[in-house]
Amino acid sequence: MDIIKLNGLSYASNTYVLISGADAAVVDPSANIDDIKKALGNAKLRYILLTHCHFDHILRLDSLRAETSAEVCIHRADADMMKDPDLNGSAFFGLDFASLGADRIIEDGEIIPLGKETIEVISTPGHTPGSVCYECGYDLICGDTLFSSGYGRYDLPGGDGNVLFASLKKLADRRDDPMIHPGHGASCALSDADIIRAIRYREL
Ligand SMILES: [Zn+2]
Ligand SMILES: [Zn+2]
Secondary structure, eight states: OEEEEEEETTTTTTTEEEETEEEEESSSSSSOOOHHHHHHOOOEEEEEOOOOOOOGGGGHHHHHHHHHHOOEEEEEEHHHHOOOOTTTTTTGTOOOOOOOOEEEEEEOOOEEEEETTTEEEEEOOOOTTTTTEEEETEEEHHHHHHTTTTOOOOOOTOOOHHHHHHHHHHHHHHHSSOOOEEEOOOOEGGGGGGHHHHHHHOOO
């Protein structure tokens, strides 16, 4: 699966375009629409996958959806939050942003086919109650759960530090070493992420 990373708009969240054969998915559409379309090329956009409900990851969601027949997918626990400025984080930054909502609810362990490959949904709550990672072969798109240096905040609506730590431990317990692609900042190997090293070697 080809993974193309695009820079988001003013809040610097990352958008990822996944391409497998003639099919594509976009994770967290916050980048410029023209940049997303350019990355898609001739591939057919099947899904818009959301790692969580926060406004900085869905800024271009409704305009991208309006131009395609792609299914918008989000975990149940974040599905209503994306429609509410108080719950999607925008009110916290003095904005009044709301999305129309999702088309399809996804659950932990769900397998989403794309081209001849698959994407697996891994539930990692804590940053928000419905935060998920998307596993695509050796790549893990992890939203705001895990960054190369640090992890997502848990003081916004629905956030929970203990739950987030349990999710980070679940990732730290993995035996493989996927490339992580966070919602903000640089990608790196899972084993090189600061908090994963801290959990593994310092037994936090
Ligand atoms: Zn977030
Ligand atoms: Zn974010």
